[in-house]
Amino acid sequence: MFTNRTRLFIGTIFFLSMLLLAYRHLYELAWVPFTLLVLLAFDYVRQGTLVVAARYFHHKDYDKAERTLLEILNPGWLSKNRRGYYEFLMGGVCLQKQDYADAEAHYEVAAQYPLRSVNDHVAALVHVANISIRLGNFEKAEAYLQLTEKQEDKINAKMKDVIARLRQELEKHKK
Numbered sequence: 001m002f003t004n005r006t007r008l009f010i011g012t013i014f015f016l017s018m019l020l021l022a023y024r025h026l027y028e029l030a031w032v033p034f035t036l037l038v039l040l041a042f043d044y045v046r047q048g049t050l051v052v053a054a055r056y057f058h059h060k061d062y063d064k065a066e067r068t069l070l071e072i073l074n075p076g077w078l079s080k081n082r083r084g085y086y087e088f089l090m091g092g093v094c095l096q097k098q099d100y101a102d103a104e105a106h107y108e109v110a111a112q113y114p115l116r117s118v119n120d121h122v123a124a125l126v127h128v129a130n131i132s133i134r135l136g137n138f139e140k141a142e143a144y145l146q147l148t149e150k151q152e153d154k155i156n157a158k159m160k161d162v163i164a165r166l167r168q169e170l171e172k173h174k175k
Contacts, residue, residue, distance in 0.1 A: 002044075002049070002052070003049055003052050003068065003071065004044075004049065004071045007040060007044055010040060011037055011040055011041070014033040014034075014036050014037040014040065015033070015037060017033045018030050018033040018034050018037065021033065045077050045078075046077070046078060046079045046082070047078070047079065047082055048071075048072040048075075048078050048082060048086065049068045049069070049071045049072055050069075050072075050078075050082055050085055050086055050089070052068050053065045053068035053069045053089055054085070054089060056068060057089050057092060057093070062092075062093050062096045062097070065089065065093055066090075066093045066097075069086065069089060069090055069093065072086065075087070080113060080114065081113075081114055083113050084109075084110050084112070084113025084114055084115045085110075085113075085115060085116065087106045087107070087109040087110035087113065088106070088107070088110040088115060088120060088123075088124055090106045091103045091104075091105075091106030091107040091110060091124070091127060094106055095127065095131075100131050100134065100135065103127070103131060104127075104128055104131040104132070104135075107124045107125075107127040107128045107131070108124075108128055110124040111124040111125050111128065111147075118151050118154040118155060119154075119155050119156055119159055121151065122148050122151050122155050122159055122163075123159065125144050125145075125147050125148050126144075126145075126148060126159070126162055126163060126166065128140075128141075128144045129141040129142075129144040129145045129148075129166055130166060132144065133166065133169055133170060133173070138170060138173055138174065141166070141170055142170060145163065145166060145167060145170065148163055
């Protein structure tokens with residue numbers, strides 16, 4: 001929910017207040033800022049800076065979104081729900097930079113984790129299929145499009161249209 005800079009500022013305030021309370025021999029009260037400091041660190045490890053990065057991403061400020069995503073020390077430490085969304089956002093940033101190989105890798109990982117909605121999960125699969133078609137890997141594209149069939153009744157019309165267009169393009173390349 002916070003950037004690393006904001007977390008550092010808030011953490012410094014908690015730490016200084018903990019020191020002041022300990023100096024005044026108010027040890028019972030010193031536990032409060034200590035506990036808040038631990039919760040702040042735990043929140044960073046499990047949640048990261050995804051909320052801020054998502055805001056930048058949805059406002060189409062991809063450079064700031066990437067910088068904010070790169071503030072996450074180790075994406076593997078993120079909670080299961082957040083890890084998929086991290087990979088989804090990072091795939092979108094790589095796609096905007098036209099770094100198709102990295103985008104494909106991020107979307108493949110995102111498809112393995114739970115995402116916000118079924119539409120987002122299918123979007124990750126569709127992105128991998130689309131990039132695979134562009135790179136000439138038609139078997140992989142076909143496999144990922146088949147994975148979208150399981151969710152066909154739960155996705156919106158726009159996503160169904162995108163899948164249909166990808167199937168048509170895949171048929172052109174098969175001939």
